[in-house]
Amino acid sequence: MVWMVLSDMAGSRVGFPYTSLPRIEDSQLRANLRSATTAIREKRGRVVAEKDDWEELRLKGEQIRAEVLNNLDSYLVKLEASVENVGGVVHWAGDAGEANEIVLSLVRQHGESEVVKVKSLTTDEMGLNEYLSQGGVMAYETDLAELIVQLAHDKPSHILVPAIHMNRSEIRDLFQGTISKGTALSDDPTVLAEASRLYLRQKFLSAKIAISGVNFAVAETGTICVVESEGNGRMCLTLPKVLISVMGIEKIIPTLDDLAVFLELLPRSSTGERMNPYTSLWSGVHKGDGPEEFHLVIMDNRRSAVLADPVGRQTLQCIRCSACLNVCPVYERSGGHAYDSVYPGPIGAILSPQLFGTESSKSLPWASTLCGACYEVCPVRINIPQVLVHLREKVLTEGHRSSSERFQFAILSAVLSSGSRFDLALRTISRLRFLINRFLAFGSLPGVAGKWTVARELPEIPKESFRVWWRRSRGQ
Amino acid sequence: MTRSVSLFVSCFNDMLFPNTARAANVVLRSLGVKVEFPRRQTCCGQIHVNTGYASMAVPLVRNFVNTFSGAEEIVAISGSCTAMVREHYLELANRTNDVNLISKTRELVPRVFEFSEYLTDVVGVSDVGATYPHRVSYHPTCHSLRSLHIYESAIKLLGAVRGLQLIDLSFAEQCCGFGGTFSVKNSPMSTAILADKVANIVNAKVETVVALDNSCLLHISGALKRNNTGVSVMHLAEVLAHGLDGVV
Numbered sequence: 001m002v003w004m005v006l007s008d009m010a011g012s013r014v015g016f017p018y019t020s021l022p023r024i025e026d027s028q029l030r031a032n033l034r035s036a037t038t039a040i041r042e043k044r045g046r047v048v049a050e051k052d053d054w055e056e057l058r059l060k061g062e063q064i065r066a067e068v069l070n071n072l073d074s075y076l077v078k079l080e081a082s083v084e085n086v087g088g089v090v091h092w093a094g095d096a097g098e099a100n101e102i103v104l105s106l107v108r109q110h111g112e113s114e115v116v117k118v119k120s121l122t123t124d125e126m127g128l129n130e131y132l133s134q135g136g137v138m139a140y141e142t143d144l145a146e147l148i149v150q151l152a153h154d155k156p157s158h159i160l161v162p163a164i165h166m167n168r169s170e171i172r173d174l175f176q177g178t179i180s181k182g183t184a185l186s187d188d189p190t191v192l193a194e195a196s197r198l199y200l201r202q203k204f205l206s207a208k209i210a211i212s213g214v215n216f217a218v219a220e221t222g223t224i225c226v227v228e229s230e231g232n233g234r235m236c237l238t239l240p241k242v243l244i245s246v247m248g249i250e251k252i253i254p255t256l257d258d259l260a261v262f263l264e265l266l267p268r269s270s271t272g273e274r275m276n277p278y279t280s281l282w283s284g285v286h287k288g289d290g291p292e293e294f295h296l297v298i299m300d301n302r303r304s305a306v307l308a309d310p311v312g313r314q315t316l317q318c319i320r321c322s323a324c325l326n327v328c329p330v331y332e333r334s335g336g337h338a339y340d341s342v343y344p345g346p347i348g349a350i351l352s353p354q355l356f357g358t359e360s361s362k363s364l365p366w367a368s369t370l371c372g373a374c375y376e377v378c379p380v381r382i383n384i385p386q387v388l389v390h391l392r393e394k395v396l397t398e399g400h401r402s403s404s405e406r407f408q409f410a411i412l413s414a415v416l417s418s419g420s421r422f423d424l425a426l427r428t429i430s431r432l433r434f435l436i437n438r439f440l441a442f443g444s445l446p447g448v449a450g451k452w453t454v455a456r457e458l459p460e461i462p463k464e465s466f467r468v469w470w471r472r473s474r475g476q
Numbered sequence: 477m478t479r480s481v482s483l484f485v486s487c488f489n490d491m492l493f494p495n496t497a498r499a500a501n502v503v504l505r506s507l508g509v510k511v512e513f514p515r516r517q518t519c520c521g522q523i524h525v526n527t528g529y530a531s532m533a534v535p536l537v538r539n540f541v542n543t544f545s546g547a548e549e550i551v552a553i554s555g556s557c558t559a560m561v562r563e564h565y566l567e568l569a570n571r572t573n574d575v576n577l578i579s580k581t582r583e584l585v586p587r588v589f590e591f592s593e594y595l596t597d598v599v600g601v602s603d604v605g606a607t608y609p610h611r612v613s614y615h616p617t618c619h620s621l622r623s624l625h626i627y628e629s630a631i632k633l634l635g636a637v638r639g640l641q642l643i644d645l646s647f648a649e650q651c652c653g654f655g656g657t658f659s660v661k662n663s664p665m666s667t668a669i670l671a672d673k674v675a676n677i678v679n680a681k682v683e684t685v686v687a688l689d690n691s692c693l694l695h696i697s698g699a700l701k702r703n704n705t706g707v708s709v710m711h712l713a714e715v716l717a718h719g720l721d722g723v724v
């Protein structure tokens with residue numbers, strides 16, 4: 001055991017321990033994140049406490065989402081039929097590449113080179129903006145925070161508040177250098193909002209094509225639902241002639257009645273509001289009202305593989321509320337960029353390794369203390385700690401961690417699976433305790449012990465283990 | 477009828493915190509509970525499961541179940557070990573396809589209690605007769621609070637201790653950053669979380685921080701000592717043994 005304490009278990013040099021390090025040390029970022037997450041957390045806490053039936057709602061939400069996932073094949077077929085029945089066109093995409101290709105060719109068919117976008121994680125997952133721009137099409141983000149991130153050539157760091165890592169004066173400087181074309185601005189939020197409004201209005205009026213994600217797709221009616229806070233999404237969903245919405249295969253709910261459950265769960269969990277400000281629902285196309293053409297792109301992108309894992313499957317219940325990010329002690333101190341994925345925080349730590357399987361995403365299941373705060377707030381009761389532990393085992397079984405660590409744990413298991421071997425180990429440690437205590441008090445230590453003692457003292461090994469005392473005194 | 481319990485002390489306490497186990501023994505005996513310590517006990521297997529080596533925990537589960545299946549009630553002095561048994565044991569036993577082990581595990585799990593929960597919910601006591609005249613904060617550890625839903629038990633027991641002044645800790649329900657091997661695998665993150673916990677403890681101006689898990693307390697005290705705060709840590713059992721006969 002002492003040997004374990006002294007050897008290094010950290011394994012590879014990529015992944016979260018390394019990507020999070022500069023962020024932990026960035027005191028401005030830490031301060032921005034702490035004040036933002038604390039504020040949302042408290043707001044959520046207040047509005048959730050008002051609902052006596054919150055736990056029942058969560059159970060309902062979980063049950064609806066789990067049932068859909070258990071019967072996803074038939075729901076997908078049903079959704080396709082309903083959407084086509086109301087005049088929409090359904091496209092199937094096996095992966096992100098296919099989804100990107102479908103969207104680009106639709107834009108090209110209409111001879112357009114500009115599109116407006118409603119904030120959408122799924123299109124971020126696909127890397128749609130980059131793909132379109134390589135194909136000569138400029139995609140303008142219209143959600144204020146997404147716009148900020150786009151103008152800064154940065155990446156979103158939060159599911160709901162993509163620019164949570166930036167403060168007002170940083171945003172003012174950015175706007176002055178870009179959309180306000182050198183006009184001096186103050187860092188007053190209304191001034192900043194006005195600058196973005198002037199810029200975005202032109203885009204809404206000139207764009208012929210809009211692209212959105214999907215919060216919920218109702219299988220029975222073919223109705224699509226998008227929720228947002230600013231109304232910019234509503235502009236995109238109503239003004240342009242062509243609307244293309246992209247969804248992962250898991251975003252289905254059975255009926256409009258089920259939607260009522262999520263319209264209660266989602267705003268309280270995500271923004272801490274009782275009701276969502278702009279909830280847009282549409283079913284296909286209607287002459288003289290809104291877009292004349294509606295396309296729904298339904299993308300798998302490894303979701304069916306996630307579905308096949310009985311423990312991992314619940315990950316797909318997620319409604320992207322971001323409550324788990326706001327309560328996570330790790331996210332609060334690392335921010336979203338450290339996760340190196342469009343899905344940060346606790347949901348990202350379980351979703352990214354399953355969807356992307358990249359080397360860095362494989363470190364994410366360990367980027368958690370397993371404190372369980374995420375599970376406690378999740379409106380659809382995803383047992384995130386359970387999935388994290390499951391994925392740790394899965395990643396290791398697939399052989400991506402150092403074998404010296406495996407060897408140490410195998411020895412530990414052999415010692416701890418027998419009372420007499422453990423007896424002997426404890427007695428040996430007691431006998432050497434003088435030496436060990438001396439050594440541990442020695443200052444800079446190698447390996448794991450060194451990582452512990454950077455900021456913490458180690459305990460001393462006591463004279464007598466409990467079992468030795470018990471034997472000597474018979475418990476008296 | 478005299479109650480009889482088997483104490484599960486956990487490998488960690490056996491080696492590093494024998495005084496906690498001795499204190500639990502004193503408290504239980506003072507309440508007329510007969511205490512046994514089955515010597516074949518070792519470790520619950522949590523470190524293996526939580527690090528990703530769940531299959532290596534299976535022999536530990538087998539050893540635990542064989543050691544304790546004859547016991548009426550089992551009392552564990554670690555919240556996270558109790559949570560390990562409740563959340564993972566059946567699934568791990570199921571992996572063996574050993575019907576005997578599976579059925580023994582199924583019968584055993586509901587008889588495993590965390591120490592404070594055993595006192596308030598099973599024995600039905602809140603005042604054990606202890607005296608501890610100090611300013612104390614309670615840190616509800618993540619596993620005790622969110623896996624086992626134990627909070628009231630500890631508060632009730634502390635509230636009845638003579639002379640003890642219970643001080644609220646701000647953001648008490650937030651994790652201390654320990655997380656088992658997380659504390660070394662993501663050591664800078666672990667200690668960044670810890671720094672905020674320590675600041676809240678210092679602001680509470682208490683003499684002692686009490687919890688149901690010595691593992692978290694080891695991590696917290698590591699920083700309390702390093703920063704010369706003068707604040708000590710103590711497992712609840714040790715507070716409750718203060719002022720009782722036979723205290724260590």
Ligand code: SF4
Pocket residue numbers: 269317318319320321322323324325347374377378379380381382
């Ligand atoms: S995992 Fe749960 S809490 Fe996190 S974003 Fe998804 S629904 Fe929200």
